[in-house]
Amino acid sequence: MEDELIFNNFQKHISLCHLEKQKLKSALLERQMGRKEIALHQGQICRKIYFVQSGSLRAFYINEDGKEFTIMFAVCDWWITDMNCFANQNPAMLTIESLEESQVLELDFHRLEELYKEIPKLERFFRIIFQKAYIREQLRALHNISYSTIERYQQFVENYPAIVQKATQKQIASYLGVTPEFLSTVKKKK
Amino acid sequence: MEDELIFNNFQKHISLCHLEKQKLKSALLERQMGRKEIALHQGQICRKIYFVQSGSLRAFYINEDGKEFTIMFAVCDWWITDMNCFANQNPAMLTIESLEESQVLELDFHRLEELYKEIPKLERFFRIIFQKAYIREQLRALHNISYSTIERYQQFVENYPAIVQKATQKQIASYLGVTPEFLSTVKKKK
DNA sequence: CGTCTATTTGAATGTACTCAAAAGCGGTGG
DNA sequence: CCACCGCTTTTGAGTACATTCAAATAGACG
Numbered sequence: 001m002e003d004e005l006i007f008n009n010f011q012k013h014i015s016l017c018h019l020e021k022q023k024l025k026s027a028l029l030e031r032q033m034g035r036k037e038i039a040l041h042q043g044q045i046c047r048k049i050y051f052v053q054s055g056s057l058r059a060f061y062i063n064e065d066g067k068e069f070t071i072m073f074a075v076c077d078w079w080i081t082d083m084n085c086f087a088n089q090n091p092a093m094l095t096i097e098s099l100e101e102s103q104v105l106e107l108d109f110h111r112l113e114e115l116y117k118e119i120p121k122l123e124r125f126f127r128i129i130f131q132k133a134y135i136r137e138q139l140r141a142l143h144n145i146s147y148s149t150i151e152r153y154q155q156f157v158e159n160y161p162a163i164v165q166k167a168t169q170k171q172i173a174s175y176l177g178v179t180p181e182f183l184s185t186v187k188k189k190k
Numbered sequence: 191m192e193d194e195l196i197f198n199n200f201q202k203h204i205s206l207c208h209l210e211k212q213k214l215k216s217a218l219l220e221r222q223m224g225r226k227e228i229a230l231h232q233g234q235i236c237r238k239i240y241f242v243q244s245g246s247l248r249a250f251y252i253n254e255d256g257k258e259f260t261i262m263f264a265v266c267d268w269w270i271t272d273m274n275c276f277a278n279q280n281p282a283m284l285t286i287e288s289l290e291e292s293q294v295l296e297l298d299f300h301r302l303e304e305l306y307k308e309i310p311k312l313e314r315f316f317r318i319i320f321q322k323a324y325i326r327e328q329l330r331a332l333h334n335i336s337y338s339t340i341e342r343y344q345q346f347v348e349n350y351p352a353i354v355q356k357a358t359q360k361q362i363a364s365y366l367g368v369t370p371e372f373l374s375t376v377k378k379k380k
Numbered sequence: 381c382g383t384c385t386a387t388t389t390g391a392a393t394g395t396a397c398t399c400a401a402a403a404g405c406g407g408t409g410g
Numbered sequence: 411c412c413a414c415c416g417c418t419t420t421t422g423a424g425t426a427c428a429t430t431c432a433a434a435t436a437g438a439c440g
Contacts, residue, residue: 127320130317130321139274140327144331149396168418178396178397184420185420186396188420188421368429370386371430372429375428
């Protein structure tokens with residue numbers, strides 16, 4: 001069945017009975033996205049958290065000068081949203097866009113709040129998900145301040161080969177915190 | 191009573207009955223730390239998460255060259271640990287040190303795992319704590335790539351006045367990802 | 381009071397950015 | 411199917427940001 005991926009994702013950390021799966025299934029809205037389609041616009045209230053069933057997405061911030069800063073990528077089997085604005089139901093700072101034909105499952109903020117009550121195990125599930133997300137961000141901060149640009153690029157290529165396929169170098173550069181021009185020269189020199 | 195702070199911290203997100211408080215109380219080990227005392231050494235298995243009752247701590251990474259990179263600070267009413275190594279019970283990458291006379295409460299990894307079963311509400315509590323920690327780190331990443339050093343320093347001073355009091359400029363510089371010499375010149379120029 | 385460390389200052393160097401132009405590539409429409 | 415358009419990538423020159431190293435000064439602590 002086609003929902004295997006999401007339930008497999010849940011069951012990495014918690015076990016679900018049939019009824020619970022039913023509830024979750026009905027809460028998850030399937031959405032097909034074309035290449036470069038936008039799931040969340042900066043400024044919109046961020047009402048959903050997204051689970052990537054296939055394809056890949058990118059979350060980025062646009063500053064006053066119109067420059068894009070990629071905050072995260074998400075591939076198959078990952079969750080993504082503007083967590084700050086999702087958690088507080090504020091206007092989004094981030095834009096979330098698909099890098100290619102993708103299929104996502106949308107989970108609504110208020111529905112999730114209800115689900116936490118109906119299926120308390122979900123608290124555990126997202127406790128573990130957020131714990132991992134926190135660890136990832138902390139490691140990223142550590143890498144940013146202790147490795148050179150070329151080292152960080154090499155680690156990125158190693159860790160996320162699937163993203164390297166789909167993202168442009170400009171997007172990867174903005175994730176690493178450098179200009180595309182500089183990434184280009186640094187890659188050649190190596 | 192002296193445990194007010196920690197229970198107040200819990201009760202920001204969950205409510206606890208007397209018995210639950212008792213259980214938690216017996217799981218939390220009080221520890222007095224002198225200035226520059228080390229709670230966790232790099233390389234040690236990270237068995238505890240720390241709640242700061244008074245004073246302030248700092249977590250940092252030491253690279254091959256012996257350079258220190260400050261990953262986070264924690265003041266009164268905050269939780270701190272080497273989350274990566276705590277969650278996986280690996281040898282710590284980080285060292286955690288007190289900036290001043292401090293009092294912390296230690297919560298053991300295995301005891302916490304049991305407590306998650308005994309008091310499922312704790313899953314919710316730490317779900318929210320980690321969600322916030324994730325959001326903080328994500329905002330930090332965003333600031334790092336989109337603001338200048340002086341702007342980031344000013345924001346730091348604004349957001350964490352208590353830490354500015356206690357941390358050296360060298361430590362703050364390493365948190366911002368610059369050298370202390372550069373922070374010094376940048377502060378003067380402004 | 382002396383010692384140790386933090387901070388400041390400066391010069392030389394390296395890293396990364398800006399701006400501009402050229403080359404490459406992919407998609408679209410005729 | 412080809413020509414064109416727009417965007418990405420590369421390249422280079424000039425500039426700005428940040429580091430290293432060294433030395434002087436200032437502060438903190440025993």
